[in-house]
Amino acid sequence: MNTGGLSKSVWTDADFTEMGWHDATVHGLSVQPTGEVLPRLLLDLDYLVQWVHPVPPETYFSFWVAPATLVFDGVWDMTGDLDFTGSTPDLKVDGVHRLPSDDGREDYPLWHIEGRAFDLKFRAAGYRQYFRRTPALVAGQTLPYAVRGGCAFTEVGFN
Template identity: 30%
Template sequence: MNQTTWTCADFESLCWHDNHVHGFMIREGDYGAGQLILDLDYILEWRCGVDKICSFMLAPADLVFEEVTNLLIGIDFRGISMGPLSIGEIRRETIEHTEQFRQYRWTIAFNFPNGEITFLAPGFFLELRASPMERPHQSLTWEERQRLPAAGQTIRPDDRSLSAPARRSTF
């Protein structure tokens, strides 16, 4: 597979189940909207044999939602150890404000730990940051994730022209 970038138009063909989120960032934008950026290990392919032993083709990726508003984050780590979040599913519901303006109500539901992120946004893009690797687990180790771009390089939005990072909150 040579594809490294997907958009909202590809939503139905993308699988989010068991993708691990290692962090997220909120980047302030204009008029109260901004970007929600998830740092995740995207599983491109599940390779399961007849013996039911699976391996996974995965790569570190940025999932970037544009013009985000109405953000609500609820994640419960009480009583469990800290680790990456595991996505159960990502759902979207169409919200049509006018014939020319449509956005979606997004829900990112986690299967571990318990929780979800909900918000409004017109779309997203998903971009791999490294070549896919075949691994026996559904997430990459810290060492495997170090093949990422050097600090100071920026995540490129759809227009591919974002320069230095704006004010941001990293969690």
């Protein structure tokens, strides 16, 4: 099985320095109550596992892309902005940042997900990202809907 360089199917905030979300496509976002005090934030993404340099005569990059569910637990103090000025929202992540706490609450750092057409800031204990399928080598940065299995918030990594 070719995993496009992906070494495991579930990653956590302990892997933060090894991960990068630039140009990941957001297909869905859910704020999910937990029955506890603090909810969870879930994002359905096309995560770019690896950029593949073109080999002449090709001139464009190709990409190993996998559908993934990014889950933040214990979310609070969330603020954000969505801008759907066009007919089709193009939610692409520019970056995910873990910022130092300004109040001494190191157990709940400030997270900032910035992107094209959206911006989210919130506090959360950490995250898990589940790669739901092995990556596929595609010409673009977004998987076809049928290949990715539609929009989902499944919290199970591939085997």
